[in-house]
Amino acid sequence: MQTPRRTAAALAAVATSSVLLLSACGGGSGDADAAAGGPVELGVSLFGTFGYDEVGLFKEYEAQNPGVTIKYESTQGEDKYWPALQTRLASGAGVADVQGIEVARISDVVANQPDQWTDLRDTPAAEAIGRYIGWKEAAATTPDGAVLGLGTDIGPMGLCYRSDLLQQAGLPADPAAIAAEMPDWNAFLALGERFKASAPAGTAWHDSAGGLYNAIVSQQQQIYYSQGGDLVFDSNPAVRSAFDTAAHAGQSGLTAKLEQYVDPGWDQGFSSGSFATIACPSWMIGYIKGKAGDGGSGKWNVTSLPGGAGGNWGGAYLGIPQASKHKDEAAKLIAWLTAPEQQAKVFRAVGNFPSTTDGIASVADTTDPYFDNAPIGKIFSESAKNAPVQILGPEDGVIKNAMVQALLSVETTGASPDDAWKTAVGNVKNQAG
Incomplete structure (x- = not known):
């Protein structure tokens, strides 16, 4: 929510419904005003859309x-948002009454930060907990049962194109016809080679190796951690296979070599046509509309992932820091925002x-x-x-970013996949242990 909100990386950008000074978040006149029915100002700090x-x-x-x-404040890049929030949580000052938590961070919150967040069982949000x-x-639940966040969304996967x-490249454009051409990811790359042979000038098959x-x-249950909580990213064959497949796409000239949410050319590519396909968690729909604009209407379409497989990339939570002075009012707000009707x-x-x-x-019937x-x-x-229930770990975000950066080096500097993999593994072990 991702991106947006569901990825590492982007230039910080602020979107406001009214200007938010972070130093004022969680401040104000306190719970007494809410209890007395007086005016209450709630700070909401999120990332992306x-x-x-x-x-x-x-x-x-x-x-x-x-x-x-x-x-309300939204920081475009979750990789900028999260470190800044950690600083504020540690100091106990400057946090909002409501803070967004990306799914790749929720395990860290549950395992390492439970004392910094409000147990929603003790707030008016308690009645909302069972509806997800x-x-x-x-x-979002600790071993002793504390619930630290209400779910906003999930990120089921498709392919936007x-x-x-x-x-123009002589390929089918109907969603069902494209799906039939892609029984697996190898077939997706083969279709990309066909596209490359007759592609419009300046257009690559896919936006980035990291996105791929x-x-x-996203289709795997076990990715970076085992069920027991051990790091297995470097021994999990599914991770290495995904890395090698994406690296092959980058080496073969099938990607536009653009870093998602960081490279200005990536944003421009949605309208300029520098790439024909992009891995598309549901939240990417809104991002495409915003970047491609009215001129992209009718040009973009969506189909399923290769083989019709399920997957999940992204999703987030709304939590209430312990430092909030308006916990009850914040709890009412997040329960309403995450209710089925609003979702x-x-x-x-x-x-x-x-x-x-x-x-x-x-x-289910939305078009x-x-x-x-x-x-x-x-x-x-x-x-x-069809998506598996993924095993989450406290350093998921760190590991994902390391893999994406390593793949970017394959695309842009010509690093070999083996060297890039070794670099990624070394960086993760330095940061995550």
């Missing part, structure tokens, strides 16, 4: 709750897929006119249904 501001949910909540004012799909709630560019890698590992509104507008069971059921009326509800519902 959660959809709440875009859909108008903050204004809607304010209208339904006179006296509540929401001050099972693994979403479980990932430019129909016009595929047609993340799509492939469905966000999905239909920006693509963030619901994490509540009722929310998932309500969007998107921007994507040539693609049945996005069906595509992402099936991907979510």
Whole structure:
């Protein structure tokens, strides 16, 4: 929510429904005002596009709750957002009443930071805890049962593509026809070679090796950690296979060699046509619309991952730091924001897929006119249904970023896949142990 919100990397950018000074977040006149029915100012600090501001949910909540004012900030890059939040949590100052937590960080929160976050069982959000799909709630729950976050979305996977560019290269552009050409990832690369042979000038098959890698590992249950919590990223054959497949794509000239959320050319590529396909967690739908603009409507489409496999890349939580002075009011807000009705509104507008069971059921028939009326509800519902329950670990974000950076070196500096892999492993062990 990703990107957005669901990845490492991006220039910091601020989007506000009203200007937020982080030093004021969690401040104000305290719980006494809320208890007395006085005005309450709630700070909300997120990363990327959660959809709440875009859909108008903050204004809607304010209208339904006179006296509540929401001050909102979003940092574009989660890799910038998270370290800054850690500094504020450690100092006990400057945190918002509501903070976003990316799924790759939730294990770290549960294992290492439970005392810095509010147990939602003790707040008005308690009644909302049971409405999420099972693994979403479980990932935010400590061994002694404390629930530290409410789920916003999940990231079921598809493949987004430019129909016009595929047609120009003589490839099928119908979603079902493309899916039939891709029974597995090797077939996806073979289709890319066919595209490359007749591609429009300046257009690569895929945006980045790192994005391709993340799509492939999104289909695995065990990625970087074992069920027992041991680091297994360097011995897990699924991780190495995904790395090698993505590195091959980069070496073969099938990628545009663009770093997601960092390289300005990547943002521009959605409209300029520098790449024809991109691994597409549901939250990428809204990002594409924002970057491709009105001119991209009808040119972009969506199909399933190779072989119709399920996968999950991304998703987030809303938590309340212990330093918040408005815990009850913040709990009411996050329970409302993550309710099925609001999750469905966000999905239909920006693509963030619901994490509540009722929310998932309500969007199953959703189509998107921007994507040539693609049945996005069906595509992402099936991907979510077929996705494994992933094992999460405290350094998932660190490891993912190391792999992406290593693959970027293959694309841009000509590093060999073996050398890039060794570099990634060494960097992870230096940072994660």
